[in-house]
Amino acid sequence: MLSPYGLDIIESCLTCKMRAERLFCDLPTSALQAFESIKYATAYPKGAVLFVEGQAPRGIFVLCKGRVKLSICATDGKTLILKIAEPGEVLGLSATVSGKPYELTAETIDPCQVNFVKRDDFLRFLKDHADACFKVAEQLSEKYNNACHEVRALGLSHSAAEKLAKLLLEWSSRNGEAVKQEPRLKLALTHEEIAQMIGTSRETVTRLFADLKKRQIVQAKGSTLVIRNKQALKAMATNG
Amino acid sequence: MLSPYGLDIIESCLTCKMRAERLFCDLPTSALQAFESIKYATAYPKGAVLFVEGQAPRGIFVLCKGRVKLSICATDGKTLILKIAEPGEVLGLSATVSGKPYELTAETIDPCQVNFVKRDDFLRFLKDHADACFKVAEQLSEKYNNACHEVRALGLSHSAAEKLAKLLLEWSSRNGEAVKQEPRLKLALTHEEIAQMIGTSRETVTRLFADLKKRQIVQAKGSTLVIRNKQALKAMATNG
DNA sequence: CTGGTGGCGTGACGTTGGTCACAAAGGGTT
C-alpha cells in the first residue's frame, strides 16, 4: 500500500478503529456508507495549507491523523492561533454549511491524513441523512462553544499572565493531567506560537515563563512542563 | 387581547408577516405547524434576563420583537457585550443542541416578545423535521461566523481606536447606510456599553469620540452620529 | 427650587506590555 509522508492510511471509515470515539465518525452504517462514497481520502505533508481564510468554501476536511493549526491573521501579518485541531475534528464545516468564506486558515503541523468531501456532495448528503445533519449541528455547537471561550479569554483578561495561565490550565485538562497533583504537559509549541495563541508578543511569553519558574509555579524538564503549584496558576487565571 | 408591556403580540408563526425574511421562521408549513404546537409565546419587560451563562440549557428563545443584549462576564464583574440581538434571532440555540451550559447571558433591553421552546420538545422536533435541522445548522454557522469576527476584532486589534472604528463601520453596514457618502446611525448605547462591546473603559470611549469629532471624522447630531469621513474611519479600522 | 441620579468630559498618574536591539543557547549540516 502507498504510504505518503510516512502515514499509515486509514482506508475506510467503516473499519476505522477510532470511529466510536469521534463525534462525526459515529454514524449509522447506512449513512457511513453514503459518506464513504463521497469522501476523498487524502494525505498532506507537514506545513500544507488546507484552506485560507476568505476563500470560498470548497468542502469539509475530516482530520483522521495528525494535527492542524487553525488561525486568523490581520492585514499586517499578525496572526492569532485559535486552536490546534486533533484527529476526529471536522474543519471548514461552518463555511461549507453557510456558503460564506472560510473564516480561518488551516495549516498542517504534522503529516496528516484527511477525508475531504466536496461542498455539493456534502450538502446533498446532509439532506438525505437527517441523523448526520443533527451531528453537524452538534459539531457546530461545539465549535461555537470553543469560540465563546476564546472570546472570553481574549476579551475579559486583564493581563497577558492571566491568559497564559488559562492556556496552561486548559492544556493540562486535555489529557486528564489536570486531576493530578502536579500535572505535566508537552510543550509542542514555540514561545512565538504561544504568543500568537494568547494575542501577545514573543518576548512577553518568555518573560512570563521566566517569572513562573522563578516563583516555583512551573518547572521545565526538557520539553515537558511540570505544574508545581496548581493553586497559584488557578489564582492567576481567575484574578488576573 | 392582552398586551403586556405595551407589545402587540404576534399570535401565530403561521400568520407572522415577517416570516419570509427570517432564517428560522421560514420553514415549510408542516414544520411550522409542529413548531407552533410546542412553542410558548411569552413577553418580557425591559431588563428581563432570559438566561444566564453557566445555566443548564432549558430551551431556545426565538426573538420576535424587541432587542436583547448578549454578554459574557468575568468573576470580577467586568462584562463584555457580544452583540445586540434583533428580531428573528434564535437565542440559546447552541447550548440547547449540545446540552452544555448557556455560554452567555441574554437580557432584554426593550420590551420583548419571545417564543420559547423546551429543550426536549425542540430536540424531538429536530429529529422529526430534517429541514428544520438543516436550518439550525445554518443558524449555528452564522453564530460561529459572528464569534470569529468577534475574536478577530478583539485579538488582532492594536488599539482601542481601531476597535471603535470597526464597531462604527459594522453598525453603519447594518441598515445599508454604509453605501451612502455620509452614513448616519442611532447611538442607542451609552459610552459605558460601547466600552463593554470593544473591551475597553468608559473613559477611553469618551476620549476616542472627542478625538474623532475634533478630527472631523464624525459629528454628533443629537443622538444620531454622522460619519463625515468614511475613508479615515476605514483606515483606522484596518491599520490600527 | 432642590436634591438625587446617571451619563459625559477631562486631567493626572502609574502599569502593562509592545518594540527594538542584541546576546546566548541549541541543533543540524558540511
Added chain:
DNA sequence: AACCCTTTGTGACCAACGTCACGCCACCAG
C-alpha cells in the same frame, strides 16, 4: 571544527490605556 538558523533570554524605552478623581450637565421627583 566552523557555520548556519532557529529559538530563547534580557535590557531599555515609550505609547497606550486603565484607574482614580472630580466637575458638569440633563433629567426627574418631590
